Amino acid sequence: MPTDSTTPTRLAALYALYARLPERVRTGYWTRVVPVLTVLAVATHIPSFLRPVWSPDEGYLATQARMLADGGVLYDTVVDRKPPLLPWLYEACFSVFGSLSLWPLRTLAIVAHLATAVLLASIARGRWGNRAGAAAGGLYLLLSIGLSPEDTQAATFEVFMLPAMVAAFRYAERRRWLAAGIAVALCSLTKQTGGAVLLPVLWMLFQDARRRGVRWRPALLKIGFGFAVPIALVAAILTKPKGFLFWVVTGSGDYASLGGGAWWQMLGRALGNSAILAAAGLGFLLPLGRRLWLRYRAGRDLPSIGTSRGSTGDLWIWLVSSVVAVATGFHFFGHYYLQLMPPLVLLGVGAVSVSAISWRPVMAYSLVASFAFWVLAVAWPGEQLNQTTAVATAVAARSTPKDTVLVWGMHPELYWLSDRKPVTRYLTAGFLTNFSGGKGSADVGEQYSVADAWQTFDQEINAKGLPEIVVDDSGNAPYQPTLVPTIENLLDSHYDVVGAFGDTMVYRLRK
Template sequence: MSLAISRLSALAERLPERVRTGYWTRLVPALALLAVATHIPSFLRPVWSPDEGYLATQARMLADGGVLYDTVVDRKPPLLPWLYEACFAIFGSVSLWPLRTLAIVAHLVTAVLLASIARGRWGNRAGAYAGALFLLLSIGLSPEDTQAATFEVFMLPAMVAAFRYAERRRWLAAGIAVALCSLTKQTGGAVLLPVLWMLFQDARRRGVRWLPAVFKIGFGFALPIALVAMILTKPKGFLFWVVTGSGDYATFGSNWLQMLGRALGNSAILLAAGLGFLLPVGHRLWLRHRGRPVPVRGESYGSSTDLWVWLASSVVAVSVGFHFFGHYYLQLMPPLVLLGVAAVCASAVRWKPVLVYSMVACTVFWGLAIFWPGQKLDQTTEVATAVAAQTTPKDTVLVWGMHPELYWLADRRPATRYLTAGFLTNYSGGKDGQKVGEQYSVSDAWQTFDEELAAKGLPEVVVDDSGTAPYQPVMIPRIESLLDTHYEVVGVTGDTVIYRLKR
């Protein structure tokens, strides 16, 4: 052991001094420790959100020979389901710890890219603070939104990379990064707006033609998407499920008061988490609004218009569909952090109070994640255990509800490609009973559903997890008839009813 240590020490001494003591050599390990520390609570639960359960169930179906956008469907792009499938193939599908680990890596990469942007604009100290502030802010929402390994987390590195490439005039790489971001979640493509803004501003300042750069961005954006759509998936299925098939899901529902409450509530939580560095931003905006001189520390730090364009595009992306779920707000964090760093760097505000507040807020959210109530997860686990006891691995199960993690926790195969009742009823969080029902389903969904049951046989167990939702069986005649004709109640857990096929 001592010999190995001495060899490692000798190897380290032979490295160039700038590598051993350089900026990134010192910063990246510190950010890595902070990323791990802030997201340790993610490993304390088997599943944090229905999105994780959906992705885990999708991955198992793909591993069993399912075809994405055919026998395995979702309204999301394919990169994250494939990542789940790859992790399950290597580490097994019993636990999500590999995905949680990769989520921490994604946060770290995002922090490093933000540090690079801030360092190039405002110096070494600003770069370090930008990376650290992002990681402190990254858990500044409900733990179910920030500790889960879901789409927004894995979208952030490509989104920040697109902005970084654009400000360095690497237009082809920026286009590719926008494509990767969009292939993780559609709304990630909103970063294309600040990329194009920077391109046109750069062309205007330098007096050069912008058309070649636009072509590079377009080519870089189109090539990965065409590769995925035309070769790696079925083109028609990709077009429908990723692009055109979510019209009804993304419409403004009549329950606007609840949507407004969710939007304002999550905005307030995020504001509270980042108040330390957002307060200088607000102060500078207020002074400009009142026409008063804005104090500047030392030198001018340049325009932040591109950051405001980035934030505006992210706000539009968060608002698409009018759902305003908490995890959507992760997309706002990178531009907010950079705007905060810019405001602090260009004003008389010192870094110490900013960091102290951010660390205190982060500690509060970290503790919240540790002690987050688990009654719903306990009920879901209890139901999954009962389902596993009522079935064999060869049996299929139908979960009539919005919690597909039941399939994964019970380790049972879904009876249909539609893993939530939303596909068959157009229900989604925040909607009331209007435009929810059989007639509002995804195109041809009920025909496909009937064909699947005819081909595979009726599921051994049906779990009615609808509670009092507007898609409960008494409001959906086909499901009500299926249960009345072929099933009997064998268990009730909370508001969840378990049915088993009649003998």
């Protein structure tokens, strides 16, 4: 058994190892900044571990991962309108750690936030100096929880998209065009709208070629090659090409259209989430607004300090492309706004760096705002989660692991929480009715489904048999069973009500 005397010996050995490190490593910039950013990343996202599931997207990904682990084929027997990288990541984590908890994904989400912060710090440091770099990393992490907790604490697409997005911008800054193209591809393979960062990458390419008087075509070919090869590899080899093309590219036209009405609802969500984000980042957005006002009054570009580029045009192009990406589909969900955070932080840091403004009020406000959102996440109401958990418990109690289940609604986490297999590849009613959260009742119904979805649904029912349990989670939505004859006939002909939880009904197959 080791004695207490071994402790000083081990400490001495560790200190000796530390002393042998080069001076620039022991006292270097990143050696001091990265540990602080790591602590901040963990602290701001501790609430993410307080709930089994934060959003339907997490539930969808978790259910997808289980289906893939059971032999499902992505974009064939397992479908979604999103690219494949995150479903594969969920599947890999489940294969290593089991599928009963999302803590491994939440941990990786913190790593993604940290990587984003470090990359932003690198960009800001190169433009405005060491202090600006540390501020950019810290401000991003404080801002990263500055929306509804359901949008910021979940391990979803936008979180894992951000590191590749910022890396693409950073590589373009350094004229590493092939790497920039690859980073844009990885970003797009996480979520389609991540490809919007290609616009500032191309803008920087043409600006660089114009300033230096060099040809831009070779660099453009490098970007195109780096972008096309990973996507072609995934589409043609790792998935089914036809399925990938439909589900990721061409099959979301109706979902991402202006149809569906509810204009005031969409406008309210857009303005509401914009206001929340602005309040969270007011500490650095006010200096940015002040500088824009001074620039407007001066009628010219104000001089920049500490940057060789002399302007922030590339950052504004990045922000505009991100705004377009957020608006795509006209849903304006809160988690979409995560894509705006990196360029906003850099623009704010730049404005403070080149102005006679102290960092103290900027950081103080950001800390207070972040703490408020942290408290909000800890105290976030759990009524919906409690109801969903009660429904999942009832489903598990009234079925066996061999039985299949149909959840008629927009809460696919019920499959994962109940540990039951879905009877169909369509995990939400949206695929069969064209309903999407946040839009109205127009263009919703059986006739608006994904192409051939109902035929596929019938084939799955015939092959697997009727599901043992049907959960009607539609409430008063425009796809409730009374408005969808196929589901209404199915319930009337074969099922009895065995439970009611608020507006959610649980049906069991009639014996």
